[in-house]
Amino acid sequence: MRQALLIVDVQSTFSPPEWLIDGIRALAAKLPAIASVELHDEQVTPFQQQLGWHPAREDESLIEADEVFVKHGYGQTAEAIDYLKRLGVERVLVCGLQTETCVLAAGFALFDAGLNPTLITDLTVGSSLDRSGKLGIELWTHHFRQVTTVAQVVEGLQG
Template identity: 25%
Template sequence: MTTSPDTALLVIDAQESFRQRADDWAATANPAVLDNIALLVAHAREVGDPVVWVTHSEPGTGGVFDPANGFVRVIEELEPRDSEDALTKTTVNAFGSTDLEERLRRAGIRRVVVCGIRTEQCCETTARIAADLGFEVEFVTDATTTSAIPAHGALAAVSGEDLMRRTESILSARGFATVTTTRERTGATAGV
């Protein structure tokens, strides 16, 4: 896939908070997610596309998303650079509680590439909002991950893999995003 100077990579919630939930992290639907995000970041840097790191925060909750506990930070091995934008959100999507839209527009960005953690929540919702705001959206599905939703009352459990496939279908069939892979975006074969 080609890139242009009007494209930005949005890395959504690839943060230490998720690894603190050891059982959940061990059961992730896509164990290659961090490798694939790293490939996307390296590619963006190589072609000159800005990288925007977005983390999720829930101040005052006492949990792994409470910044007071120290886990609301990008996973270290992804190696964010000080020169790259970093935003902390308190909403599911990356636009609602940040100045992300303003930053992207000021930089002349027309297309966003979305990757990160919680495919069907923060990644999908950010992609939908970006599309509603008029951005072209590329959703790199194998550079996202999620985990299963357990059964609740009369509702059946949903596997992480099913959640990922559902997100791909909805985003592409409803015109919110072009769904692609790390290999298609970067030409890389390692880690995917």
């Protein structure tokens, strides 16, 4: 099965745990991988005005990827979605930070684009509301059904 990895917002701004960084790095070395980085531009997304906080104006992905796409808000950019479409993948494996917000938003963007989003449940961390990611995993399962684990992905790559 042709697949790619979408790494959502694993950047210093969101203080990812080391186990997440290490796990994603190991998997990204085995698959085509793209990453998103969320940067602040109040003119594009009014985080400060509406929420009283904002991501950093400058940051970078903590995971090496084939391509990195900057976004200003929760969703993925059209350029990132177009890039994945050009890869001709059968499914997009999704991992990263803020399971119930930015990761879930990535799922909706991929789904709407006709790509098959699959969440890697043990390579995601929730927002400050639910660091376990359980709420986001439940929402993902409800909306997209497709979830997997790192072990299942690696097994599929070897088989």
